[in-house]
Amino acid sequence: MSATDMTHDAAVELSGLRVAFGKTQVVDGVDLRLDRGQALALIGESGSGKSVTLRSILRLFPAGRSRIEGRISAAGKDVLALDKRALADFRGGDVSMIFQEPLLAFDPVYTVGRQITESIQRHEKISAQDARARALALFERVRIPSPERRLDNYPHEMSGGMRQRAMIALALACRPQVLLADEPTTALDATVQIQVLLLLRELQRDLGLSIVIVTHDLGAAVEVADRIAVMYAGKIVEVGTARQVVRDPHHPYTIGLLRSRAEGAMDKGSRLQTIPGSPPDLANRPPGCPFAPRCFLAEDRCRREMPPVGTISPGHDVACWRTEEASAAYRAGPQPVAVEMA
Numbered sequence: 001m002s003a004t005d006m007t008h009d010a011a012v013e014l015s016g017l018r019v020a021f022g023k024t025q026v027v028d029g030v031d032l033r034l035d036r037g038q039a040l041a042l043i044g045e046s047g048s049g050k051s052v053t054l055r056s057i058l059r060l061f062p063a064g065r066s067r068i069e070g071r072i073s074a075a076g077k078d079v080l081a082l083d084k085r086a087l088a089d090f091r092g093g094d095v096s097m098i099f100q101e102p103l104l105a106f107d108p109v110y111t112v113g114r115q116i117t118e119s120i121q122r123h124e125k126i127s128a129q130d131a132r133a134r135a136l137a138l139f140e141r142v143r144i145p146s147p148e149r150r151l152d153n154y155p156h157e158m159s160g161g162m163r164q165r166a167m168i169a170l171a172l173a174c175r176p177q178v179l180l181a182d183e184p185t186t187a188l189d190a191t192v193q194i195q196v197l198l199l200l201r202e203l204q205r206d207l208g209l210s211i212v213i214v215t216h217d218l219g220a221a222v223e224v225a226d227r228i229a230v231m232y233a234g235k236i237v238e239v240g241t242a243r244q245v246v247r248d249p250h251h252p253y254t255i256g257l258l259r260s261r262a263e264g265a266m267d268k269g270s271r272l273q274t275i276p277g278s279p280p281d282l283a284n285r286p287p288g289c290p291f292a293p294r295c296f297l298a299e300d301r302c303r304r305e306m307p308p309v310g311t312i313s314p315g316h317d318v319a320c321w322r323t324e325e326a327s328a329a330y331r332a333g334p335q336p337v338a339v340e341m342a
Ligand SMILES: Nc1ncnc2c1ncn2[C@@H]1O[C@H](COP(=O)(O)OP(=O)(O)O)[C@@H](O)[C@H]1O
Pocket: 021, 026, 044, 045, 046, 047, 048, 049, 050, 051, 052, 053, 062, 282
C-alpha cells in the first residue's frame, strides 16, 4: 500500500501499534483514531506508555533499540513507510510536537526568532524577510506581548509561560496539520496552565489543527479535548467523547482516576496518582487484564483473559469484562477502589 492510500479523513490513526524496548512491551496493541480538526487527550498514570505512543507518531526513538509493529497514519502519510528525507519533511511540516520543557526545544545560543525563521526556511523556499514576517505573525497569534522585540530574545530571557508560547509558535511555523503535545502545561503554575490550554484550544479551532495531548491531569483533558483515551499498561482501556468518559465511565480504571481526583483536591493540576496499588511490571506482564490486580471488580476470568474492546454506545469503547457492573458501581456513588490482595 502506498503512502497516499491511507484513510483520508483521520488526522491520526494507529492500528495495532506495538512498541517494545528489548523484551519489554511498553505499547501493547493500541488502536486509536483522531478525526481532522479535533483534539484527543491521552490520559493515564506515569509509565502507562503515553509518551511512547505519542513519540511513535513522529518515529522519535533511539535508533536500533526499539521494535515498532502495526500501522501509523498521520496527516495522510504512512509514517512507518517514510524514508529519511520524507521523514524530515514530515516532522514539523505535517506533524509537530511540543514538550513539557521548552528549553529543550530551543538552542540556547540563538535568538528564538532566528530559530523560528530558520525552521521555516528549512522547509520552504522563502526569503529571510518573509520568514521573519511569518514568525512575527505567529508570535502575535500565540499572544506574546511586544512580539517584534521578543523575537530577538534568547530562550532564557523569557518566562516559562512565554517560552511555552514561543515553542507553540515554533511548532506551528511550518503549518503542520497535526500538533502533538506531551504534558505541555505540567511544568507551569496553575493560572499559566489554563491560559496555555485555552490557547491550544483556540489554535485548534482557528487553524483547523488536529491535536493529541498527553496529560495526567484529567482537568486539563476535559478543558482541551473532544475525546479522551485512557491508557493503562500500554493499552487503551476506555475511549470516548470527553463527556462519555467523564460522565459515564465504564472501565474500573477510569472510575479510579475520576474518584482519586474527586477525593483529592479538585484544583487544576492535581495528579492521577492515588489509585491504590501500582501498575504492573511491563517486563513480566500478568496474563489477562493488566488492571485486574488493582480492580475492585476483578473476577477469575479477568485474571485469565484480556477482555476484547466492546462498544458501550457509538464512539464509546471499553476493554473490560465487567462494564455493566462498573457503570452501576459508579452511578451508585462514591465507593472506595479496593486493592485486591494477591
Ligand atoms: N527509550 C526508552 N528505552 C527503554 N524504555 C523506555 C524508553 N522510553 C520509555 N520507556 C519505558 O516505557 C514505559 C512507558 O513510558 P512512557 O511512554 O514514557 O510513559 P508515560 O508517558 O505514560 O508516563 C515505561 O516503563 C518507560 O520506562
